[in-house]
Amino acid sequence: MTHQPDAELPDAELPDAELPDALHTEGRLCVAGFDAQDDHLVSLDVLCRIGVAVLVGEAVGEGRVDLHLVDQDTITDLNAEHMGGAGPTDVLSFPLDEDPFDAPNDALPLVGDIVLCPVIAHHQAAEHAGTFDAELALLVVHGVLHLLGHDHAEPQETLIMQARERHYLAGIGHHHPVRVAESE
Numbered sequence: 001m002t003h004q005p006d007a008e009l010p011d012a013e014l015p016d017a018e019l020p021d022a023l024h025t026e027g028r029l030c031v032a033g034f035d036a037q038d039d040h041l042v043s044l045d046v047l048c049r050i051g052v053a054v055l056v057g058e059a060v061g062e063g064r065v066d067l068h069l070v071d072q073d074t075i076t077d078l079n080a081e082h083m084g085g086a087g088p089t090d091v092l093s094f095p096l097d098e099d100p101f102d103a104p105n106d107a108l109p110l111v112g113d114i115v116l117c118p119v120i121a122h123h124q125a126a127e128h129a130g131t132f133d134a135e136l137a138l139l140v141v142h143g144v145l146h147l148l149g150h151d152h153a154e155p156q157e158t159l160i161m162q163a164r165e166r167h168y169l170a171g172i173g174h175h176h177p178v179r180v181a182e183s184e
Contacts, residue, residue: 020066024048028062029055030108037071040118040132044069047140051114054144054168063111065147067140075117090120091139093146114143134174141168 020032022044031051033044044067051065070078072088079085079092095112116139125135145164152158166176 022048024052026052026056028108029060030064031055031067032064033067033069035069036074037069037118039071040122042069042118042136043133046133047116047136050137050140050168050172051144053171054141055111055148057168058145058148058164060111060148062108064108065111065144066113067143068113068115070115070117072117072119075115075120078115088117088120090124090135091116091143093143095147095149112147114140114147116140116143128177129174130177134169137169137172137174138165138177141165 018034021035022033024031024045029052031048033048035042035044047067051067055063055065075090075092076088079087079089082092082094083089092115093112094115096110116136118136121135121139122132125132129135129138142161142165145161150157150161150164152161162176162178169176
């Protein structure tokens with residue numbers, strides 16, 4: 001399904017890329033959504049809005065995040081190639097390796113890419129975030145936080161990241177699947 005973008009890119013166009021299926025901007029922040037799967041109908045516009053809300057909340061002044069919805073085979077291949085993982089995963093974040101704030105020609109700096117698999121989100125939603133929409137929201141928040149340097153490799157990092165996730169999910173009416181007492 002093709003979604004029409006809801007906004008124009010601020011002061012720049014997507015360089016060397018196809019037009020997004022959904023787009024949300026606020027000032028010089030932008031999340032461009034690309035839907036390359038047909039397994040689940042997803043409100044890509046809502047996911048782009050959530051991504052921008054996290055960027056705003058984390059005080060990112062300008063930048064673009066590309067959000068890609070992919071099928072299970074694609075996420076499995078990406079997981080193996082980039083993470084050394086076996087099998088599919090729900091979300092992968094690819095922060096830009098170069099300085100994202102050194103963009104040429106006044107273009108929006110690319111913060112990174114988030115790749116999300118709705119099939120996996122759907123399979124784990126009931127036992128994780130509760131609903132498919134809540135699971136997708138959590139995965140977008142989680143992915144953006146990874147792009148911005150948050151991690152969960154150490155227990156203290158996990159607590160900080162979950163607190164940020166909890167904050168953003170509460171703002172859109174969802175609950176975090178891990179209660180505060182469980183993560184301490």
